Amino acid sequence: MGRVRKRARGTIARRVVAAIASAALVLSQALGALAPAVAYASTGTMRVTTETNGGEGFLSFGSDSGSQLFCISPEAHNPTGTTFTRWDYTGEATGILPDPHALAYLVHIMAPGNPLGLERPDQAINVAVWMLCGMDVDLSSGAYSVGRMSGNVYSGAGGRASRADAGKIQAAVADARAHAGKAGAWDRASKVWYSPNGTVQSVVEVLPTGGVELTKSSANHEVSDANGSYSLEGATYTVYSDEACTQAVATIVTDASGHGSAQGLRAGSYWARETKPARNYALSTDVIPLTVEAGRTTKATATDAPQVNPLGIVLAKADAETGKASPLGAATLKGATFEVRYYDGQYDEGSLPAKATRIWTVTTGEDGTADLGSATGDALYRDSRGEACVPVGTVAITETSAPNGYLGDDATHVVHVTGEGTAETVSTYATPTVAEQVRRGDLELVKAESGSMARLAGVPFRITSATTGESHVIVTDENGQASTSSSWAAHTTRTNANDSAGEGTWDASAGVWFSGTADSQTAPDDSKGALPY
Structure with a gap:
């Protein structure tokens, strides 16, 4: 809310300086000690070249690099034409703001690109910034006051805020205050430039930012689609500013549909890598290159393999008297047939659904084992290598005919396949041994x-x-x-x-x-x- 742009020299100027001096203590309390000396100050150069939405106060400014600026200290002078040399990312600007993270978050959710759909975005952001910095505003009437300044945010000369934006301004400020003390990617989406002499306004610069929207899907739909054992929700991707993936700047967490996003990223190159897989998915080792453009959302895709248990031997038969895979007398372990039922969930014998997800029939060989690869019935599941496998879930096995010389087994053998580790393949299927009496x-x-x-x-x-x-x-x-x-x-x-x-x-x-x-x-x-x- 800068001062009127053109001021008379002499008496008016002296009054302004006197007012600023007399209000120093008030502003120190209301605006969080607007001291220019800050521990983290970085060097650089930025010149305020333009101002927009002019009139009585409520100005926003432009820089020589084309970025947008908003003033922080309302009672100081208009900064147009001023060259600034010291800055910090907004979230690091301690000593000049009541809470730097809150202001950084406010700028992040309100600019650039008018994400809130404000009728007069520049003016609304100006009001919101000052409210967060200590200005007392009654948004119902529009009355404001700070130090020795007062007025109305709606009425007066051109460039004032719109009443239609009042609710959004209030909600944005409340949201920002709730983020006080909370660091995030928003901290580096804007800069605070410190007043070079204490008489002009310090400003917050909105850095050109964009976003990333990532869509994750399964690399093996045959296994995971419509299978409640798998979920795309909760996969975490860390976004890094370096290709070596050591400087984390943002985090993307996927929802149940596999979508996730990160906003407030400065234009430039980034790399994303999965750091936590979704439930019962393998952790991808792929590094995804990203190019973020200001004001745009970069689309990216990623696939993860659902975890499966490669399975050759489904079961093994043994003689009940010896416990060995050797038949007694003239009997044989070859030729026993079993029905193998797969269910896409975790069940015990008493809770098995009436209908299995898939059903196969396997037959034992000379050594008493039955191999899934030679099963008949429904299509087999295959892993990324093309090997027969079983997804996470439950397998129930029942003998349908005994081999020559043996009594049949009427038990149902239930085996659970669960996820483990971060690799595609797991080894949680415990092969049952079916012992039968000769x-x-x-x-x-x-x-x-x-x-x-x-x-x-x-x-x-x-x-x-x-x-x-x-x-x-x-x-x-x-x-x-x-x-x-x-x-x-x-x-x-x-x-x-x-x-x-x-x-x-x-x-x-x-x-x-x-x-x-x-x-x-x-x-x-x-x-x-x-x-x-």
Whole structure:
């Protein structure tokens, strides 16, 4: 709100100087000690060359570099024609402002480009700056006062503020005050030039600024689209003023649609790099070059890979008695079929949705494992290398047919895939081992004399597995009967004792048990048959 541009010399000038001197203490309190000596003052040159929206006060100014200026100290003289040599970024101008961050933020949200849609932007900014610096303004009536100055921000000579802007001015000042003490990118979007002699107004210069709008998307839509396990919200990109990415100047945080922006950047070159990935996305190592132009918003795009678990083996079968991936007897682990259901969320068995996101069928090979790459059914998910994978979510596995010689498994095996670290691939899928019981049975016989059919007791019979070569002896009882069943002779009673017995020491009550494998022994179990498939 500079003084009237043209003043008479002599008496009027002396009155002005006297008024300024007598109001020094008042201004020191009201405007935050307008002392020109500041600890952070930088050197440079700027000359105020023009003034606009002239008339009674409420002037804005132009510099020799073409930038726009607003005065800070209303009772000092008009700075037109003054050359300034010391400055600080507005957010660093301590000692001359009630709160430099608040003023920096105010200029940032009101200029340049009239982002608030003000009817008379220059005048409105002028009023807002002075209000923030201590001027008492009643925006309903327009009355203002500061020190020994008073008047009306609406009436009077040309260039006054518009009543239509009052609400926006008030809201902007309140918003700026809420940012007192808060540093941000806005701190360097303007400069404070210090009065060279204390008699002309110090000014705040609006630096030419622009913005960056970044749109982030998934690098693998097949995996992430419509999948609630992934979100584009919360990815953080840091904007740097150097290509080495060491001087951070702004931060961009994406919303749920992948959009984020940073405003108030001075025209020039910048580089952006992701410093925090969105949920269940990999952290990109790409550096995005940016060119910011004053008054414009630069568009940029970025893609991140959703995290996935590369998956070869979906499950492994094992024999329940040995715990090994080796079948017993003539049974096989090959040929078991399983339904593999993927759900795009984290569930336990009791909360699995009625409909799976995708369903596959896998079949075990000779070693008892089933590979996702050879699955049939829905299309497989693929990672950036083209490998079969499973997205973050839940996998439920159910056997649909057992291999030859084994009893089926009716359990549902639930496996969770979760995000971890910052790489595209994770290793959180814990491959389940499905242990199954080999089918077992028994045999029984009767030994009788040819012709008379008289029962013969104590006759040993050797039973040999044609598959493994395992061999054990059973002996007929007094009725000429023999059986491998535990109900006849418990498997756990003197197991296979007749293998080493001889004539006269045969024991028909000794149990028998076939392990079903030549290279290991399994424990006798009276609840099962003695003979594996």
